[in-house]
Amino acid sequence: MSNPFSRIVEPLDPSQPAKRFFNLNHLGDPRYERLPFSIRVLLEAAVRNCDEFLVKKVDVENILSWKTMQHKAIEVPFKPARVILQDFTGVPAVVDFAAMRDAVKVLGGDPEKINPICPADLVIDHSIQVDFNRGPDSLQKNQDLEFERNKERFEFLKWGSQAFQNMRIIPPGSGIVHQVNLEYLARVVFDQNEYYYPDSVVGTDSHTTMINGLGVLGWGVGGIEAEAVMLGQPISMVLPEVIGYKLTGSPQPLVTSTDIVLTVTKHLRQVGVVGKFVEFFGPGVTHLSIADRATIANMCPEYGATAAFFPVDKVSIQYLVQTGRDEEKIKYIRKYLQTAGMFRDFSNSSQDPDFTQVVELNLQSVVPCCSGPKRPQDKVEVSEMKKDFETCLGAKQGFKGFQVAPEHHNDQVKFIYNEKEYELAHGSVVIAAITSCTNTSNPSVMLGAGLLAKKAVEAGLTVKPYIKTSLSPGSGVVTYYLQESGVMPYLAQLGFDIVGYGCMTCIGNSGPLPESVVEAITQGDLVAVGVLSGNRNFEGRVHPNTRANYLASPPLVIAYAIAGTIRIDFEKEPLGVNAEGKKVFLKDIWPLREEIHAVERQYVIPGMFKEVYQKIETVNKSWNDLDVPSDTLYAWNPKSTYIKSPPFFENLTLELQPPTSIVDAYVLLNLGDSVTTDHISPAGNIARNSPAARYLTSRGLTPREFNSYGSRRGNDAVMARGTFANIRLLNKFLSKQAPQTVHFPSEETLDVFDASERYRQASHPLIVLAGKEYGSGSSRDWAAKGPFLLGIKAVLAESYERIHRSNLVGMGVIPLQYLPGQDAESLGLTGRERYTVIIPEELVPRMNVEIKLDTGKTFQAVMRFDTDVELTYFRNGGILNYMIRKMAS
Structure with a gap:
């Protein structure tokens, strides 16, 4: 069937008549300019893919009528522009594809028909574990062990990258899927098959939502649903309500983007946004970098929304320049979005669309905070952390309780580590990890952590050696700017050596704790603590021996590691005492927002991104050396304990x-x-x-x-x-x-x-x-x-x-x-x-x-x-x- 909306197709540039787009302004419908920007992306996909079979004219009409249809549980189809996978969820997807080829052959069909139709990128980032830490060779040792453990899986994935068309695989050691997506894979606007259209994505990881910070509509789906999209099927979704989240004011000097996102997470959990889109607007958005916006969008699953969308504005375009994107592409991205009515000026309130409901946050009201001890939405202000943890100790077993008898609240257990005696108590920090996609993509908090580490070392502070400290950057770019700005040696001195590029402690790949530490925790039945810059802290996830886990910004992770306990009031108690006997408080070493931004402007530059990403698909020698067969059907190995025909x-x-x-x-x-x-x-x-x-x-x-x-x-x-x-x-x-x-x-x-x-x-x-x-x-x-x-x-x-x-x-x-x-x-x-x-x-x-x-x-x-x-x-x-x-x- 020909597309019934072909009348609104026109060239973007008259000098290139073959490069066209569907100009939604030419629908001549006043409803279009009142639609939320996120819904405009759904509308464009429906218009462009309208074939009166998978996508019908009535679907286009229902999306145009969003204002009245949003409350009626109307089903609409959506064909995303691409799919993104990580290896934990990508391996079973490729296993299913291989098994589907077998099944189609058994039923008399052509197995080669089972192939991704929609472009798919798979980033191997979930396999690496923190087996080694606190050493300059930790990264290499962890990567070697990752390959040793996962060689079978990697061989299978490499077979898949060759056997299936339209599937690209980013090798291990490259970074976290969501950060690689943000810095490299995101197109923002597609230029494919002679058409321009908005980039959009579904992924087999719930934090796929991070890409919404760059103005790319995307969310996590199950691996099963992603496979159907890869095979050319639209997603069937209920037309969502869109909550307008208005940001005003600017953040205080001591506040990080992590504090902002934990505040937003708690607020939106209270508002109730499950199954809805959240779209950010208001003058406060201009005070947030793309990395800040991505941090907020990343935590979307923790407040339950489907997507948390920041439309593209001039800051988004500057980010594309900063991350080394091609100049010609950036030109057509801006022109397409402006011409199609999808480019946003957050200072211009006349552009504000209709929303289902508007909620508001003044960024000035945000204060430093953490979340825990068992859920991301349970925000705790840093000034209340000590008191809150001590309340949780005695409270009934639950999300905010451990039910420890009052007479045991101050129990201590002595243990020996490296021939020296230490003590553990309830609230002792045993894991401190700068990890996960939420924050490692954000130069402001990563450089903030580095500057804090520098000041801490210069003040004579240290981290106890039994605490499992680690730093797992989201991409090689992070390492680049931490080294160039001169803060990396200070991070390493406090135990925060680079241990791997991947999603590590946040998904439970925290590796083992020292045996004497585990024995002490077990002996005293202690509520030991993990502090991580991640986005998930559910029970049993981070490590079996850390019953309490707190999400915190990277600088706070280091601060709690130095303190060695969560039971500290930073305003009244010192982080530590240096060799001269001087008390050092957190306020003495905390870097200001402007101080961090000055370093960021100097050291986070386009050349870094270009250098890292030009060689990303070939940089891993172990991956390059894998030799795999090129057969259409996979030869299942009955002895394998990793790959099995389901x-x-x-x-x-x-x-x-x-x-x-x-x-x-x-x-x-x-x-x-x-x-x-x-x-x-x-x-x-x-x-x-x-x-x-x-x-x-x-x-x-x-x-x-x-x-x-x-x-x-x-x-x-x-x-x-x-x-x-x-x-x-x-x-x-x-x-x-x-x-x-x-x-x-x-x-x-x-x-x-x-x-x-x-x-x-x-x-x-x-x-x-x-x-x-x-x-x-x-x-x-x-x-x-x-x-x-x-x-x-x-x-x-x-x-x-x-x-x-x-x-x-x-x-x-x-x-x-x-x-x-x-x-x-x-x-x-x-x-x-x-x-x-x-x-x-x-x-x-x-x-x-x-x-x-x-x-x-x-x-x-x-x-x-x-x-x-x-x-x-x-x-x-x-x-x-x-x-x-x-x-x-």
């Missing part, structure tokens, strides 16, 4: 089977609120007493070779056994935190996987009961694939995190939701009942279904298939089955 497509036929009811299901787990994807599918270390460990041992591996769950996402046997294997899982069937449950036919307490196996052998279907925000946190497709493999047919929850609900749908697991005002408690559910879910033949989106219990009780729940497309996926047994049938036929 069982998802076994017995798949071209014919559809009608959906059937779930009859007499047992409850595998009874869970509470805010169960994260970390609880469901942990990415960190594999406990030695776990089902996954038993499996790997049976394959001849030693504990040293286990690696992490994240690194083994290409092996379904490990990942099924790792489902609900988080040591901090709180299951209401048990009286303690443990990755276990009760197998009701025998009344035995078993590991979750072992219980599911017992049920499977007896052909019993399973469901999970849960509270609010089920599946919050990282966008992990294994948090849906794992439950599917355990035999879980449905989840019944009070509410879902957006990406996780989508992933459950993608695997054919039914997301059921209690009716408003109802929950397990109000319905008197214990989880010991057996559940029958009546699935009718005629299905419509968001329909109510009947649930019958073996006790005789009956109630209704909403079946959360939100769109007709999601129902199509369900009827096919999942999105990948749908794609295979489509390609095979």
